[in-house]
Amino acid sequence: MSDIIVGIDIGGTSTKFGLVDQSGEVLFQSKITTQTHSDFRDFIKELDDAIKKGMSEVGSSTKLIGIGIGAPNANYLRGTIEHAANLRWKGIIPIVDIMKNDFNVPVMITNDANAAAMGEMIYGHAQVMKDFIVITLGTGLGSGIVCNGKLVHGHDGFAAELGHVIINPRGRQCGCGRRGCLETYVSATGIKRTVYKMLADHLEESELRGISFHDLTTKMIAESAQRGDLVAKDAFEYTGQVLGAKLADTVAHTDPEAIFLFGGLSLAKDLIFEPTRRHLEETLMPIYRGKVQVLPSGLQNQSAPILGASSLVIDFLNNNEREVVG
């Protein structure tokens, strides 16, 4: 009888889930549409049914030992999704309680970036680390902070919102209602804004002048930069400068061994890593210089969000066993 964990990644469009064994192999993977049901209870019912169907497909010799969920605006401490702007259900969704009832196993939830950090620790490049940070670069910028080998959730369950540290209080308008947050500069949307600002401020010719804001993607900017387009290259340099310089403040908080960059922008490799590292080193307080690595995530693949979510369960069981055994 082998132990199986369900990892679930709830996104605005689709909800992916996988059945994962303890070595991190995804034995079964499927998805449902997130937005079909107007009542979240119906959504959870459909998800539960799909999981049970998957369980029966992987066979009767497996035992479900827990369910981990990554979701936007998830609160680990309360087991809820709270006021998620890109989901259709308003208010507070007590998803953990409902699924615990249905499956009678430990269920835990956290936001996507915390799940990515936990996945990095259990399955990725942080397996021997106790103090590190994961930055997820998507439409926005998310983060997960690990100190003393534990994910930092904070008193209210909303720690590690590094997308919303402030670069400039009179800077770019942010979806959170303030101005100048890091993710308005460093994210897929942030680098697009930087390209458009550069096209506005300078006369430099650029192949990006022919592309609308809606059509422009990080991949296009990266490809232009690789072809030598100066605006595209400068946009990556500026993005790395803003990220690297601001991460110096983060290092002064938790003194991590490494900062991992995950997803979206990080796929542009040296275009983003080189300026980020350089500006971080230049900005760091002397006692930290040469000691903090900026690395690509070890989970850069399609299953990463599912692995990240499932790793919440591994971590939970590890800690509980430890406490019982002493």
Next chain:
Amino acid sequence: MSDIIVGIDIGGTSTKFGLVDQSGEVLFQSKITTQTHSDFRDFIKELDDAIKKGMSEVGSSTKLIGIGIGAPNANYLRGTIEHAANLRWKGIIPIVDIMKNDFNVPVMITNDANAAAMGEMIYGHAQVMKDFIVITLGTGLGSGIVCNGKLVHGHDGFAAELGHVIINPRGRQCGCGRRGCLETYVSATGIKRTVYKMLADHLEESELRGISFHDLTTKMIAESAQRGDLVAKDAFEYTGQVLGAKLADTVAHTDPEAIFLFGGLSLAKDLIFEPTRRHLEETLMPIYRGKVQVLPSGLQNQSAPILGASSLVIDFLNNNEREVVG
């Protein structure tokens, strides 16, 4: 037989120590001069002898169970004092190893601000908190960060240097070699610099125009502000603005229940607390608003550094007992 802990506070001028029982009562307190000996081994020898003398004075019915040390540039992970600018011994001082040899009990060291945070958790106002931050306002600005009930030391033992997060990369010159660090604005020295900048920029009459930079103290500025001096009042407002706004970034890292202000500037009470709270709330990301308290430390007395240092031992023993008992 009652258990006794030695708490030691190593400062640039004098080294204070106390014998503390487990309830936090200081049974004996004394000090030696820090800078008498050119060899640090002679300093430690004198300190050890003074401690043993104190032990014999409190009587034979006590048992030493550990020694905690707070010191500048202390590294908890390595048990060392490293390159402390305001001590006469250069390089790396392996003080923990030496004292362990002499006393044969657990010995631990950390910097003053981390000791203050631990003291707040064991004896102060954070006894029921798991996630909080202590800011020590002295000549500079120190800090200790507690997450998940544990002090954050970081991978290299230098976490929580919040005096060196950057307000403005083109700002005031800092002793660390960079510019615009928080402590160049928010500290005893920082508020003096702010007063002098205001006296330079404006024509406003002020009783502080008659005092030299060397003679000016936080206490004088506070007393002037209480008498209604506009420059002194503005200097506190500006200091609280810089601190409050920057702490919004810190909240986005660790989502603490409370931020305690300790020592120096914090003794000016509402002059510093009111603007700090107001600008923190104004700057916080909406999900954090109304949830983070800014409070005076519960250890505002002469014995605080000794209690803080001794609490390192309590925490160490608590955690070890927990692990043994399971």
